[in-house]
Amino acid sequence: MNASFLASRTLKNFHLRLPRTTQLSKLSTSSQIRKMSSSSAAGSSPKPLDASNIIFKKAEQLKPLPDWKTLKFGKEFTDHMMIMKWNKQTGWGTPEIVPMQDLSFHPATSVFHYGFECFEGMKAYKDEKGVARLFRPNKNAERMLSTGTRISLPAFDPNELSEAIRKFVATESRWVPNERGFSLYLRPTFIGTDAALGVHDCENAMLYVIASPVGPYYSSGFKAIRLCCSEGAVRAWPGGTGQYKLGGNYAPSVLPAAEAARKGFAQILWLYGEEDYVTEVGTMNCFTVWINKNGEKELITAPLDGMILPGVTRDSILEIARERLVPQGWKVTEGKYSMKEVAEASKEGRLLEVFGAGTAALVSPVKAINYKGTEINVPLPEGQEAGPITTQVSNWILDIQYGKVPNHPWSIPATN
Structure with missing residues (x-):
């Protein structure tokens, strides 16, 4: 049986045996999570998530940047998105940064019927030297692993996801506003993509990341x-x-x-x-x-x-x-x-x-x-x-x- 699948099942079963008042994410330390997810590569053919070689398919035409002052949350998106696919037999495919596009799924796809979906919210900021920066991306990656394995989605090394997101932000850095209070909102999303009905562990999944520039939550300072x-x-x-x-x-x-x-x-x-x-x-x-x-x-x-x-x-x-x-x-x-x-x-x-x-x-x-x-x-x-x-x-x-x-x-x- 796929070691990645076993890792996710182990984490899930471990959680179900815990006392009600025990918090899984508090017990599953970074080292424990990495050990479990990296085990998918040991002695098996399915590939682990690997951010070292990302395929980049550049958009034919880049969009003009919007006026930062007129941004509305989640309405404007960058030129590209990142897609990472997983299959029970073959493991994680090579991450791809591709032009922003619609996704197409069979009407029976598991995410539409049984709630095989989780997401993260994180931001990239630009410093005074114009360098884009992420804030504690490893924390979001670890939480996504914890959430994903709870609903039987496949395990991964959170360090690899964090690194993949870092490279994605580097690609889209022109979309990170250069003013304090402004940022590039990132939405990693993890879904089950089996094209069949029935409640069971997923045999196919997709993890994708989209990005949207956003202005300050309070445009004119705090508002209680x-x-x-x-x-x-x-x-x-x-x-x-x-x-x-x-x-x-x-x-x-x-x-x-x-x-x-x-x-x-x-x-x-x-x-x-x-x-x-x-x-x-x-x-x-x-x-x-x-x-x-x-x-x-x-x-x-x-x-x-x-x-x-x-x-x-x-x-x-x-x-x-x-x-x-x-x-x-x-x-x-x-x-x-x-x-x-x-x-x-x-x-x-x-x-x-x-x-x-x-x-x-x-x-x-x-x-x-x-x-x-x-x-x-x-x-x-x-x-x-x-x-x-x-x-x-x-x-x-x-x-x-x-x-x-x-x-x-x-x-x-x-x-x-």
Whole structure:
């Protein structure tokens, strides 16, 4: 049996044996994942994913670059896309960078019927010297492997995917805007492509990458938002797939989000359980800044217990906060906390800031939360749309993304 297939099945079965509160992506370290995926090359004919030799088919005519100031998210695409195909018998084919084009599939293709689909969201930035840079691409590649193997898609070495994406960005570097706040959004997508009905492990798959230049999430600086807490609907549950970046986790949230928007709220703050534990805000991880009951200054976010997505931005904020805020007397916590505790902190004057965090916005400050019909106001400095911690962590990470911090390991140059 194909070793790559066995690797994916092993990872999946390992996850299913875990206690409900165990987070797969936290246990599957980079070295463990690479060891599993690289085993596909040992003693078998199917080929592993290999980014060392990419076929480049240049578009006959390159498109004119758009006016960066008029960009709308996900509407404009670059000249090329990257395609990587997999077959159970032959393994991974040679990655190809080809002109941007439509994809054609049989109507019975498994991605259309059974949800064999996952994706990533990441960005490339341009530094002051005009060099395109990726931000922690290995993290996105590792998460895609974790998600893909959960739905029986084939394993791969995340280092090879990260390198393939780096080379793709180097090819499309003219599409990376050269202004701070602007970036090239990358959408790796992994799908099952069996042209037959029936729920079973995929024998054919495709991993492709498209790219779209985007402007700043807030065109004129931060704009604090209002949230409403979920009532009835839940985004994830113990033992489910809430920690994976599956397309099937996003479509069910659209209707509740639209209902919230009609009521004047920007996003839903997803709660869970009788205690109303805070999980995520919209499609972002959620951070709360408060003085906890012990009188400590604390930055807290929900734990990786299978209920939330292990966000790359989330992980970056936690790491940089532990490095720079802890020496200033702050406590940085990954732990369960409830909306009841947030409401109590607000009443007692201990609530300081709330913000969402994700690839699209980086951070999104919150000014109010509607909880069971009561509006909880989140303090903001007079005349400003974001608190000091929200602003500080945003600037710290932006400086890394745009290459202003020399030789930072999170910022990977995308050059030929």
